Each structure stands twice: as C-alpha cells, then as structure tokens.
Amino acid sequence: MATAEIKEKILNDTVFFGLRLAMGVIFILHGYSKFGNEGFVSWISSMGIPGELAIIIALAEVVPGILLIIGVLNRISASIISIIMVGAIFHVKGAQSITGDKGIEFDLILLAVALVIIVAGPGRISLSQIIKKIPRCLH
Numbered sequence: 001m002a003t004a005e006i007k008e009k010i011l012n013d014t015v016f017f018g019l020r021l022a023m024g025v026i027f028i029l030h031g032y033s034k035f036g037n038e039g040f041v042s043w044i045s046s047m048g049i050p051g052e053l054a055i056i057i058a059l060a061e062v063v064p065g066i067l068l069i070i071g072v073l074n075r076i077s078a079s080i081i082s083i084i085m086v087g088a089i090f091h092v093k094g095a096q097s098i099t100g101d102k103g104i105e106f107d108l109i110l111l112a113v114a115l116v117i118i119v120a121g122p123g124r125i126s127l128s129q130i131i132k133k134i135p136r137c138l139h
Helices: 003-032 038-046 051-070 074-092 105-120 127-133
Strands: none
Touching: 003 051, 003 074, 003 105, 038 051, 051 074, 074 105
C-alpha cells in the first residue's frame, strides 16, 4: 500500500470520528437539557405531542449521542437521529425557510451528517471496529 493511500485512509477515519464526535456532543447536550425541563414538556405539549414523551425524546438524543462518540451501533444511532431531525424540520419548524426565523439550515446539516454515517459507517476509529479485531480466542 502506498504512503498516499495510508494517509488518505487515516484522514478518512479521522474525519468520520470528528463527525461522530461533533454529532454526539451536540445530541448529548441537546437531549440532556430536556431532562426534568418543564418548559420543554409544555412546549412539546403545545405542538400536540404528549408531555409524557419528553423523557423518551431526551433519551432518543442522549443515548445515540453517546453511542456515536464511542463508535457502537452507529448506523442505528444515526437512523434515530435522522428521524428526530426530520421531525424537527417538518413538525417543529414546518420546513418554512432555510434561514431566518424557524430556519432549518442547522437541522439539515445534522440530518446530512446522520445520513453520511448511515451510508458510510463509523470508520475505523470506533469501538465496534476494535472489537472486530480482537482475536476469536479471547472471546
């Protein structure tokens, strides 16, 4: 394997780790802020979503965020995040405009990153890849 190919693979893996890390941190912080937040419960209730789902929504952001960072179940986690982002774009913001009030530009970027993770996988800098490399005799 040529040096250029090795450098390209290392760069690709680093980029995928960076995408997963950024997405994970965003969703952990965003979801964590919803735990025990009565304002969030009132807000989702005003949109016709039962307030009892607040904890599930928070968990649906925090858990995939953690899994993305450590590199386990990334495609499933990114799929959950994709569903959340489609809901944010169409249900919460009504897909009214790309920018400005209720702009969806940030939501679209998060959706795009989630779709890249679904298609491309986590890259080699992930716990799932490390586990695959453990020799069978150690299991």
